[in-house]
Amino acid sequence: NAGVMQNPRHLVRRRGQEARLRCSPMKGHSHVYWYRQLPEEGLKFMVYLQKENIIDESGMPKERFSAEFPKEGPSILRIQQVVRGDSAAYFCASSLGQGNLNEQFFGPGTRLTVL
């Protein structure tokens, strides 16, 4: 079992460009969570998705950010018109089911740098 995969591991974008971050959950997991970690800070919840559905997006900024988890393929976190403040590590996690009986396993993260 390869675990949670994220790519790219490092992404550099100029202000105004788009960033696409991909997350492949562990085999058999249909629940995906995205978190953002600013330098020297804790992880902040962004969004929780199941296949083809957004369950909780209470941590997502209202503008420029979107997430999807299609029936086939990885979950995508998309940031449009990036700004310097978007520079952070973005972690996704996956779980087998909903509820805290199911551990969330984290991916290695994507480190986004906005120039």
Added chain:
Amino acid sequence: GENVEQHPSTLSVQEGDSAVIKCTYSDSASNYFPWYKQELGKRPQLIIDIRSNVGEKKDQRIAVTLNKTAKHFSLHITETQPEDSAVYFCAASDSSASKIIFGSGTRLSIRP
């Protein structure tokens, strides 16, 4: 919503001594409290967790305690070793676990 406070933000202990990290939470509906260890540039990894139906849990050199009345929980590491150096995060979630709310982290350094 839930808010998790963690302290201290940095902690330096002599190798072999114990380290204690404390957290408080605000939402009485929270019933699951995991602790994560994050080494530099790496992913967070679950090291131990505790649920609200118990007050203490131990796994070798690591123990967690929970006081639901006071909404406090703590991580205790005994006989610290150099490989314990990392950032530790406490967290809380409720039964739905649509999200985990993390504390701000404690940078633990073990002095040789």
